[in-house]
Amino acid sequence: MPSELVVTLPGGKKVDAHLGGHVVRTDQPVSNGGEDSAPSPFSLFLAAIGTCAGIYVAGFCQKRGLATEGIRILQRSHLHPETGALARVELDIEVPPGFPDKYYDALVRVADQCAVKKAIQAQPVFDVRTVVAGGAR
Numbered sequence: 001m002p003s004e005l006v007v008t009l010p011g012g013k014k015v016d017a018h019l020g021g022h023v024v025r026t027d028q029p030v031s032n033g034g035e036d037s038a039p040s041p042f043s044l045f046l047a048a049i050g051t052c053a054g055i056y057v058a059g060f061c062q063k064r065g066l067a068t069e070g071i072r073i074l075q076r077s078h079l080h081p082e083t084g085a086l087a088r089v090e091l092d093i094e095v096p097p098g099f100p101d102k103y104y105d106a107l108v109r110v111a112d113q114c115a116v117k118k119a120i121q122a123q124p125v126f127d128v129r130t131v132v133a134g135g136a137r
Contacts, residue, residue, distance in 0.1 A: 025037070048116045053091055071095055075091050
């Protein structure tokens with residue numbers, strides 16, 4: 001069953017995504033003609049990777065009664081020097097001193113289950129078309 005969101009263009013370089021009762025706002029940096037009032041769509045895409053891994057790590061810890069305070073995920077994105085396309089993403093799960101080392105490998109495995117990462121790896125097909133509002137042509 002496909003999910004749906006609605007994207008609107010409120011002006012300038014701003015583009016908003018409406019998902020249920022939420023609005024995700026985006027903008028472009030000033031250097032790209034925007035006002036830098038919100039993250040760019042590509043920045044949100046990158047944030048989706050890290051936050052997805054984070055929810056899996058948080059769930060793992062919560063299920064085992066492990067404190068999540070002090071855990072951070074440091075994400076580094078590497079772009080292809082010629083094409084500018086995303087070439088590699090590194091995620092370092094930083095744990096505080098005293099975090100049980102017997103869980104280090106398990107944290108990596110659980111973060112690896114991130115649905116966003118899996119969706120990217122599946123290389124979904126994109127169908128883009130122009131339609132007239134209301135179905136008229």
